[in-house]
Amino acid sequence: MALASLAVLVPLGAAIVLGGTTSLRRRRIADAIALAAATAALGLCLALVARSSDATVVAWLGGWHPRDGVALGIDLVADPLAAGLAAFAALLTVTGLVVALHQVDTASHLFHALVLLCLAGMIGFCLAGDLFTIFVFFELMGVSAYALSGFRVAERAPLEGALNFAVTNSVGSLLLLAGIALLYGRTGALNLAQMGDALATRQPDALVAVAFALVACGFFVKAAIVPFHFWLADAYAVAPTSICLIFAGALSELGLYGVARVYWTVFEGPIGAHGEAVRDVLLALGLLTALVGAVMCAGQRHLKRLVAFATVAHMGVLLCGVALLDGAALVGVAVFVVGDGLVKAGLFVAVGALEDRRGSVDEHQLYGRGRDLPVLGALFGACGLALAALPPFGPFLGRALIEDGASHQGLGWVAPLLVVASALVGGAVLRVVRTVFLGRGAKPPPTHKAAVEEAGEDPAERERPARASVVVALALVGLGLVWGLMPGLVDAIAPSAAHFVDRRAYAAEVLHGVRAGAPGVASEGPTATAWLYGLASAALAAVVGLARTVPEGPLRELHSGRVGDYVAWLATGAAIVAGLFAITLG
Amino acid sequence: MSVLAYLVAVWLLLAGIYGVVTSRHLVHLVTCLSVAQASTYVLLLAIGYRSGAQAPIFGDIPQSTPVVDPVVQALTLTDVVVSATVSALLLAIAVQAHKRFGSVDPDELNALRG
Numbered sequence: 001m002a003l004a005s006l007a008v009l010v011p012l013g014a015a016i017v018l019g020g021t022t023s024l025r026r027r028r029i030a031d032a033i034a035l036a037a038a039t040a041a042l043g044l045c046l047a048l049v050a051r052s053s054d055a056t057v058v059a060w061l062g063g064w065h066p067r068d069g070v071a072l073g074i075d076l077v078a079d080p081l082a083a084g085l086a087a088f089a090a091l092l093t094v095t096g097l098v099v100a101l102h103q104v105d106t107a108s109h110l111f112h113a114l115v116l117l118c119l120a121g122m123i124g125f126c127l128a129g130d131l132f133t134i135f136v137f138f139e140l141m142g143v144s145a146y147a148l149s150g151f152r153v154a155e156r157a158p159l160e161g162a163l164n165f166a167v168t169n170s171v172g173s174l175l176l177l178a179g180i181a182l183l184y185g186r187t188g189a190l191n192l193a194q195m196g197d198a199l200a201t202r203q204p205d206a207l208v209a210v211a212f213a214l215v216a217c218g219f220f221v222k223a224a225i226v227p228f229h230f231w232l233a234d235a236y237a238v239a240p241t242s243i244c245l246i247f248a249g250a251l252s253e254l255g256l257y258g259v260a261r262v263y264w265t266v267f268e269g270p271i272g273a274h275g276e277a278v279r280d281v282l283l284a285l286g287l288l289t290a291l292v293g294a295v296m297c298a299g300q301r302h303l304k305r306l307v308a309f310a311t312v313a314h315m316g317v318l319l320c321g322v323a324l325l326d327g328a329a330l331v332g333v334a335v336f337v338v339g340d341g342l343v344k345a346g347l348f349v350a351v352g353a354l355e356d357r358r359g360s361v362d363e364h365q366l367y368g369r370g371r372d373l374p375v376l377g378a379l380f381g382a383c384g385l386a387l388a389a390l391p392p393f394g395p396f397l398g399r400a401l402i403e404d405g406a407s408h409q410g411l412g413w414v415a416p417l418l419v420v421a422s423a424l425v426g427g428a429v430l431r432v433v434r435t436v437f438l439g440r441g442a443k444p445p446p447t448h449k450a451a452v453e454e455a456g457e458d459p460a461e462r463e464r465p466a467r468a469s470v471v472v473a474l475a476l477v478g479l480g481l482v483w484g485l486m487p488g489l490v491d492a493i494a495p496s497a498a499h500f501v502d503r504r505a506y507a508a509e510v511l512h513g514v515r516a517g518a519p520g521v522a523s524e525g526p527t528a529t530a531w532l533y534g535l536a537s538a539a540l541a542a543v544v545g546l547a548r549t550v551p552e553g554p555l556r557e558l559h560s561g562r563v564g565d566y567v568a569w570l571a572t573g574a575a576i577v578a579g580l581f582a583i584t585l586g
Numbered sequence: 587m588s589v590l591a592y593l594v595a596v597w598l599l600l601a602g603i604y605g606v607v608t609s610r611h612l613v614h615l616v617t618c619l620s621v622a623q624a625s626t627y628v629l630l631l632a633i634g635y636r637s638g639a640q641a642p643i644f645g646d647i648p649q650s651t652p653v654v655d656p657v658v659q660a661l662t663l664t665d666v667v668v669s670a671t672v673s674a675l676l677l678a679i680a681v682q683a684h685k686r687f688g689s690v691d692p693d694e695l696n697a698l699r700g
Contacts, residue, residue, distance in 0.1 A: 136664060136668070139668045139672075153679075153682045156686075156687060159679055162679055163612075163679050163683075166675060166676055167615065167676065170669075171606065171619070171622065174599075174625070174626050177630075177665060178626055181626065181629045181630045181661075182629075184633060184657070185633040190657070563615070564606065564609060565607075567603060567606045571603050571607070
């Protein structure tokens with residue numbers, strides 16, 4: 001099928017044309033080409049979703065088909081979840097390019113080229129059916145993301161953010177590559193399906209356990225799982241708004257997609273029998289991430305860092321969903337990725353619009369200065385409630401299905417912890433509504449940065465971009481809210497999720513071209529308990545919104561901004577995860 | 587190959603990461619990262635090595651000659667390219683830091699915290 005190849009090639013080709021030619025440097029021409037390419041990629045991905053809902057689309061590049069279960073060629077595999085995630089990444093990229101239309105600091109054809117490279121990497125990463133190809137696309141999206149986060153090189157913070165981002169993620173990807181090398185040594189294959197078949201007949205040993213740990217940790221760095229998360233707030237806080245929304249909505253989620261994809265195609269055979277041990281380790285990491293991210297989020301007064309830590313917290317929620325290692329919870333993960341991703345992306349755009357209008361993203365400096373921006377204030381309020389999982393909106397539906405999945409496995413205590421995490425995140429956003437847009441509560445001590453005040457008092461210059469951003473933010477948040485109300489959503493995703501976790505069906509389709517029928521799955525909406533949890537977390541968020549920012553604490557001290565510390569945490573975390581897996585599985 | 591190659595790979599990884607963690611100079615940091623990345627090259631080549639085998643070029647050797655695994659060599663080459671890209675980007679950041687802020691100590695950039 002040419003569709004899958006084109007979805008990668010179109011943005012890649014456009015990026016090369018934009019980056020390599022001098023005649024297309026005019027801003028509007030670059031805008032038009034980039035938007036056209038990203039929209040085309042979005043259309044191709046949506047077409048893949050539609051086509052793959054009947055049967056998985058497998059494209060063997062160059063016609064190198066597998067023979068007798070041995071694959072020498074490289075394949076792109078599109079099932080509805082993979083193609084759907086690629087389409088979501090493309091949608092956010094289109095939105096990011098629209099936001100960038102009016103921004104001065106993105107006025108370069110190289111910016112557009114990098115955005116399209118990142119998109120090509122993200123789509124290729126979703127569709128690749130070969131572990132080394134996954135690595136290559138992972139690096140492609142990674143390297144273009146490093147460059148994008150540090151795009152405003154003239155300032156100190158973007159430089160440091162990009163440095164931390166690039167160094168920690170490079171260490172992560174070398175762990176991933178080491179894991180791939182060990183797996184290749186064991187199986188003699190790189191194709192996911194063939195590796196899975198080769199491992200399925202054996203008992204897991206220490207080598208397989210360590211390889212799984214290395215691959216998972218490599219992806220965890222991108223997914224910002226504690227203790228691999230330190231770089232994220234630094235990078236997201238300094239990137240241009242148009243990039244932040246792509247990062248927060250899609251890039252981090254792709255890291256977890258990598259874990260899920262590799263687990264269910266390669267490791268499910270040998271490790272599946274010890275699923276509980278894997279589940280416990282991943283669940284512990286997920287809960288730790290959700291709580292650490294939420295506490296850090298509640299303590300922030302820098303609004304972009306606040307949203308960045310909200311991303312960390314919700315990556316923890318998602319990991320909890322993946323950790324349950326079961327198709328029903330995976331439906332929740334898929335719903336949450338889109339619903340929560342849209343709301344977070346909208347919130348980032350809203351923060352950007354506030355920065356355009358008032359020249360600051362510091363909650364204390366902005367105190368009461370948003371009183372005359374009712375639309376933006378309402379937008380922040382809606383985001384806060386949605387992030388706190390107020391029923392029946394998008395993020396609620398996803399979290400509820402994850403909670404129900406946990407309860408089914410006898411892990412009823414997971415849900416209250418997720419409630420606390422969401423409430424802290426939503427409460428932090430509601431607190432910003434109270435202080436910035438309503439001017440209520442204790443007035444913060446005056447800050448001695450008078451210069452910032454003036455930047456906001458230039459309305460004619462800033463009005464237009466800000467208005468465009470507000471419209472985009474409204475659209476994103478609106479979509480995120482409506483996502484949970486779509487009739488038949490869960491029923492539509494459930495068969496795809498059940499198919500995603502079926503290793504044998506995947507291998508049969510990829511290696512032998514056997515069409516597996518869509519499994520009949522009984523899907524359920526959220527239970528009454530989940531509705532109560534949703535209402536409780538929204539109420540709790542309202543209470544948290546009345547509280548003051550958390551003062552400096554030991555947890556914040558750990559986020560030192562030193563890249564050396566971050567890498568030390570990363571190495572320690574990887575050693576612990578590898579040790580745990582080696583002990584429990586080996 | 588003997589176990590030595592694997593030990594070298596582990597050693598390079600640990601030494602490289604130690605260097606990154608303790609580095610006080612951006613160029614030194616980038617070089618240490620390259621050392622850590624070199625561990626994956628050694629690991630890959632060690633996995634594909636066969637004692638007494640030829641290079642996998644079948645121009646003038648018979649088809650049945652034992653050769654080392656060409657796949658890992660291709661992976662290593664790709665990996666070298668990826669690492670070079672990352673190093674180039676990081677060195678560009680180091681140059682910018684030096685030009686604009688007169689410092690190449692990662693601790694002195696110090697704009698982000700908490």
